[in-house]
Each structure stands twice: as structure tokens, then as C-alpha cells.
Amino acid sequence: MIAIIGLLIGVLLGLLLNINIPQSLSPYLSVAILACLDSVFGAVRATLSNNFKADIFISGFFGNAALAAVLAYLGDKLGIPIYIAAVIVFGGRIFDNFAVVRRLLIERIKSRNRGD
Template sequence: MIAFIGLLIGVLLGLLLDVNIPDTLSPYMSVAILACLDSVFGAVRASLSKNFKSDIFISGFFGNALLAAGLAYLGDKLGIPMYIAAVIVFGGRIFDNFAVIRRLLIEKLKSRERGE
């Protein structure tokens, strides 16, 4: 739940503050943001599964963002669009986590309706 609140605060700050990212940095920021979203969805999934660990979340949040931005930078220097690999991997993981979150929420809702 903490991760979701943090996400909402971040979105609100992003909407309220005028932050301009230079065009040269936008590929790095986009994959870093995608990596962070992957960590947030993973945290929500872990929280619903009752196995959330804050140290795992924090290390994954920053580690994934740095790794994704590093891959984008390395690919930029090599002239290869390696950021696409990060987009595919993190995008797939986000959809997988969303599917599990959806199933867990539906199961919880059905168990409440049955009175369990």
C-alpha cells in the first residue's frame, strides 16, 4: 500500500511541477521510469500476496532504474538501441504483475462475498 501511495504522490508532483527533461536524456529517463513502475507493480503484488519486503523493493527500485538507464546509455554509445530490450522486459513484467494483482483482488472480493 505504501508503494501505491508513493506512486500517487509522484504522479501528483509530476503534474503540479513543471519538469522539463532534455531530449538527449529522454530515452534514459523513459526506461528508468518503466523500471521503477515495474518495481512498484511488483511491490503491490507482493503486498497482496503478504510477502512484501521493503529492502527488496528499494534495491529493485533503484537497481532496475540504474540498470535500465545504463543499458540505454551503453546502447547509445554503441549505436544500438538496447533500451528496447529494457522496454520489452519491463513492459512484460508490468503486464504479468498486473494480471496477478487483478487475480488476487478478484479472489479476495469473491472470498468476502462468500463470508470467508
């Protein structure tokens, strides 16, 4: 639940504040945001599976974002677009987590309808 509240607060702040990101930093920020979204979807999945731990979520949220941004930066300095690999990996994980969340929600709805 904390992940959803944090996501909503972040979206609202993003819509209300006029923050301009320099184009030179956009690849790093985009990969960091994708890493954060991966953590949020993982937190939703863990919450539905009844094994959410706030310390794991927070460390993963900031750790994944920092690691993704640093790898994108290093790849940029080496002339290798490593950020594309991060986009593929994090994108895949987001879709995997979404699939599990969807299944868990459908199972909960079905069990409520059956009266379990």
C-alpha cells in the same frame, strides 16, 4: 501500501512541478520510469501475496532504474538500441504483475462475498 503512496506522491509532484527533460535524455528516463513502474507493480503484487519487504522494494526500485538507464546509455554509445529490449522486458513484467494482482483482487472479492 507504501508503493501506492509513493506512486501517488510522484504523480502529484510531476503534475505540480514544471520540469523539462532534454530530448537527448528522454530514452534513458523513459526506460528508468518503466523499470520503476515494474518495481511498483511488483510491490503491489507482493503486498497482496503477503510477502512484501520494503528493503527489497527500495533496492529494486532504484537498482532497476539505474541499471536500465545505464544499459540504455551503453547501448546508445555502441549504436545498439538496447532500450527497446528493456521496454519489452519491463513492459512484459508489468503486464504479468498486473495479471497476478487482478487475479488476487478478484479472489479476495469472491471470498468476501462467500463469507470466508
